[in-house]
Amino acid sequence: MPNSFLDKHCSSSAQVRSPAIEECSEIATSVNSAKARLMIGKKSPERSVTEVRLVEAAAQLFARHGFKATTTREIAQLAALNEATLFRYFPRKPDLFLAALESHLNRVKFSHDLQTSLVNDDDPEVVLPKLVAFFLNVLNSQPELRSLLHVAGFELPEAQKLIREHLSPIFDTVCAYFKRSSAREAICKIDPQLAAFGLLGAVSVHHLLRVAFTSQEGSQAVAADRPETYVSLWLHGLMPHSNFTMDPCDDAVSASI
Numbered sequence: 001m002p003n004s005f006l007d008k009h010c011s012s013s014a015q016v017r018s019p020a021i022e023e024c025s026e027i028a029t030s031v032n033s034a035k036a037r038l039m040i041g042k043k044s045p046e047r048s049v050t051e052v053r054l055v056e057a058a059a060q061l062f063a064r065h066g067f068k069a070t071t072t073r074e075i076a077q078l079a080a081l082n083e084a085t086l087f088r089y090f091p092r093k094p095d096l097f098l099a100a101l102e103s104h105l106n107r108v109k110f111s112h113d114l115q116t117s118l119v120n121d122d123d124p125e126v127v128l129p130k131l132v133a134f135f136l137n138v139l140n141s142q143p144e145l146r147s148l149l150h151v152a153g154f155e156l157p158e159a160q161k162l163i164r165e166h167l168s169p170i171f172d173t174v175c176a177y178f179k180r181s182s183a184r185e186a187i188c189k190i191d192p193q194l195a196a197f198g199l200l201g202a203v204s205v206h207h208l209l210r211v212a213f214t215s216q217e218g219s220q221a222v223a224a225d226r227p228e229t230y231v232s233l234w235l236h237g238l239m240p241h242s243n244f245t246m247d248p249c250d251d252a253v254s255a256s257i
Helices: 005-012 019-041 045-065 072-078 083-089 093-105 112-119 124-141 143-155 157-183 192-213 219-224 227-238 248-256
Strands: none
Touching: 045 072, 045 083, 045 093, 045 143, 072 083, 072 093, 093 143, 093 157, 112 124, 112 157, 124 143, 124 157, 124 192, 124 227, 143 157, 157 192, 192 227
């Protein structure tokens, strides 16, 4: 049964493909596509709430126990649902893990202020404190994300594509900033990826090791994670040093690498 007058008119004129009829056909196709999108978009509130409950429960358990040690029955119980309902939304356990991981990855975004500083090539003295604050905020506000990334790395290789899709644009932006800064001699000549991953590694590893190996709590812990703590170290390392000379032994080290 035709959907509209446009369908009737276009089908009756199929043999004569004038520009007007071509346009008519395109409009009919557009109308039908719009109807399809509307039907797809009709998602009941109950379904949405159910999915959120399942994803949040999965994120908690996967982060706490890992992928293999977490069962779908435990996830359903934590979400106050039965296991059959879980499988209606997520037929495979990996699908549920990916949904949980993506729900946290979606929260990792640059602030407008940091994005503007990076694009405008602000001086490193301005950008580095903002970058470090960004990394620290992710580490402190999303402990589940840290755990989910570890689980993905060790137990679910298929999650790597999802991780790259979400995090690569962030690191590409940071690398591009360091590359431009090096080109204009705002920082020393350095591989931009080394600078980006080195900064992230220093912040994240120090943050995790401090928690694991020291007894710093409260104000002491906050002071240890202040952006200035890292910025002073990295600014000293990245700034050009005109009087810098390589030790004789450094040549031997470079040759052995």
